[in-house]
Amino acid sequence: MKKICFFVGNLNQAGGTERVSSVIASELQLRGYQIHMLSLQCGDKPFFELADGIEVNQLFTTAVRGMLRLPLAIFKLRSYLQQHQIDILIDVESMLALYALPAVMGLKMHHICWEHFNYNVDLGKTSRRLARKLAARFADDVVTLTERDKQLWLSNATCKANITAIPNPVTISLPAEINPHKEKLFLAVGRLSYQKGFDLLLQAWAQVVSLHPDWRLRIVGDGEDKTMLEQLRRELNIEVSTELAPKTNNIAAHYQQAAFFVLSSRFEGLPLVLIEAQAYGLPIVSFDCDTGPAEIIKNEESGWLCEAGNVADLADKIRNAVNCFNDEVTYKSFSKYSNENRNEFSVDAIIEKWSDLL
Structure with missing residues (x-):
């Protein structure tokens, strides 16, 4: 060989x-x-x-x-x-x-x-x-x-x-079952850096939370922008409904808890966090940035794509997700599509593509 x-x-x-x-x-x-x-x-x-x-x-x-x-x-x-x-x-x-x-x-x-x-x-x-x-x-x-x-x-x-x-494969251990009792929580994961656009996400959240004060946003990660993001939370008066949680080896616990995943990146290669979130049945709200989200998310079926960098559009799609959660049948449909899409990114499926190339 x-x-x-x-x-x-x-x-x-x-x-x-x-x-x-x-x-x-x-x-x-x-x-x-x-x-x-x-x-x-x-x-x-x-x-x-x-x-x-x-x-x-x-x-x-x-x-x-x-x-x-x-x-x-x-x-x-x-x-x-x-x-x-x-x-x-x-x-x-x-x-x-x-x-x-x-x-x-x-x-x-x-x-x-x-x-x-x-x-x-x-x-x-x-x-x-x-x-x-x-x-x-x-x-x-x-x-x-x-x-x-x-x-x-x-x-x-x-x-x-x-x-x-x-594409890259999903590399985390897949859940044996998905927690059916989701909290009113949006989850974002990544390095606290310019690329990930968490400043844009906080601005969008400020437009959402006044209408939906019972929802929370959790950003998991560490990085050079942490101080700036903490200051922005204070300026936007959203400290009660948002949190910056440290990076963890047990990200699965966050996926099991959250109802939705949100990605606000300015650019990506292929964001594996989206594939991981789908493995846990999370519908996704994401900027349609270059590159990756449009090839992972089925718009209006497993999540929502919004114009890259457009804070108002991101806030609007987050509100769509909240309305979706309030309709149990619709939410379960989005979650099912999201979970099934992970199969396209299984290790076996991706290795077959590499074997063909080699």
């Missing part, structure tokens, strides 16, 4: 990219592939569990800004691929193509670039924009998380690579 090397930034980290790549790699190992997990730096103590037999290595033992040692990293990566006779190299994040493309030059090796954001999001790095353009032209395949992002790649880059959309 083929030898596959997943080239990651740092497998010791606990982010969503590391979690998903660990799950995909482990499932492929169990299906007979020989998997290597190679970190650019550190990665000697993977945060997430890996299947037995996976080889874990690192190019550098210390963390340094990557571009400062680009030539040496390219040399070490090429040497590793040759030494271990790797058949397929998968860059876990498009930035890593800057190392991988020159490293595989002239080698008989299939090269896949796996995008974890979307084409329009560069997080302020011109090097990421360059990496994407080079990957589109010189890699064999580019894997995006959504069909919308696939179209962004095709429209904005010269694509000689095959562009394939494969």
Whole structure:
């Protein structure tokens, strides 16, 4: 069976990219592939569990800004691929193509670039924009998380690579049963950062709670915007009906308690929290941001999509959700559609897509 090397930034980290790549790699190992997990730096103590037999290595033992040692990293990566006779190299994040493309030059090796954001999001790095353009032209395949992002790649880059959309799977343990006694609670989960748009959510909530004072909003997460968000709660006079809860390893308890999930992100790649929320039967209110929500939520069936960044529209759709909850038959219908949609994102379904590509 083929030898596959997943080239990651740092497998010791606990982010969503590391979690998903660990799950995909482990499932492929169990299906007979020989998997290597190679970190650019550190990665000697993977945060997430890996299947037995996976080889874990690192190019550098210390963390340094990557571009400062680009030539040496390219040399070490090429040497590793040759030494271990790797058949397929998968860059876990498009930035890593800057190392991988020159490293595989002239080698008989299939090269896949796996995008974890979307084409329009560069997080302020011109090097990421360059990496994407080079990957589109010189890699064999580019894997995006959504069909919308696939179209962004095709429209904005010269694509000689095959562009394939494969969503991430839901990676949390699925509930044996869903709590039928939901509280009047909207749940939001994520890092307290500009990307997640919780400032927009609080502004929308201020327009809702005056009409529905018996409902609450809970935001679960930590991050650099916490102080700003606490101040905004005070300014909007919504401290009684809102709370900022710390991140937790038991997010399932929140999913079981809440009646709805709400996503206010300014941008996404593929928001796994939406898939997790659906697994617990939560209808979703979400901005139709790039990219992901429109491919997870069936509008007016499993949730509501609203114009990206439009606070008034978000408030209006939250009010729609409250009215839905007041009609037991309608709410159960939304919850059922939401729960059934999770099957499209099961690990088995996603691994089949990866197996077809490989």
